Amino acid sequence: MLTPTTTTLAFRLASHAAPRTALLTTLARATPACQYTTTATPFVKPQGILAASSIALGSFRRAAPSAPTLILSQMTCRLQSTTSNAARPVSPEAGQTLDWNTFFKLRKTRRRWQLVFSVTMLGVSGTAGAIFLSTGVADPVLSQIPLDPFVTLGIMVLGFAGLGWLAGPSLGSTVFNLINRKWKKQITNKEIEFFGRVKKNRVDPTASGAGNPVPDYYGENISSVAGYRQWLKDQRAFNKKRTNFV
Secondary structure (H helix, E strand, O other): OOOHHHHHHHHHHHHHHHHHHHHHHHHHHHOOOOOOOOOOOOOOOOOHHHHHHHHHHHHHHHHOOOHHHHHHHHHHHHHHHHHHHHHOOOOOOOOOOOOHHHHHHHHHHHHHHHHHHHHHHHHHHHHHHHHHHOOOOOHHHHOOOOOOHHHHHHHHHHHHHHHHHHHHHHHHHHHHHHHOHHHHHHHHHHHHHHHHHHHHHOOOHHHOOOOOOOOOOOOOOOOOHHHHHHHHHHHHHHHHHHHHHO
């Protein structure tokens, strides 16, 4: 049931809402309908190089191993390569040729080793012999030799020292061959060839004399290629001097 108060309120609300409704209706009529539509764009398959790159990238992603698997495979490859290198026989002479200058240098080095061991063994053997004789082991022998015991003991000590001196070159050569074992075979071949040349080109010693001595008959002083050439000149000079003397 409407009262005068409610009737007045309803008319007022209707009067306020009417202009707003009319404005919205006018805007809707004046604005055209939207002509744009949203359609799904179909996927275009890549062509050429792009397709190959996509396929390779996809296969790489599918085949890429995990980090632990990759580390394990790398360790296995390294272990296999190390084992194969260790099992492969190493030839130090492969690709290395011993020339004559190096041969003469090694020959000189070997002589120094022999000299060092000779001096060392001389002192060691002499000292060991003196200590051994001081124990009185040689007293029965000293009583049978008609010489002063100190002289006899001195001769025996010198004998021990001489044995050490003679054993020195063998020990020095052994140590030298161990240090330079990669050249051992080539040094042996070079020595055979070198001594063959010395034997072929050296002079006849029967024609030597006080005024014309034999110049290094065994070629022991040759220590280089230049020294060998000088040795050949000395041999020719000896033969020339012998011919002129005759």
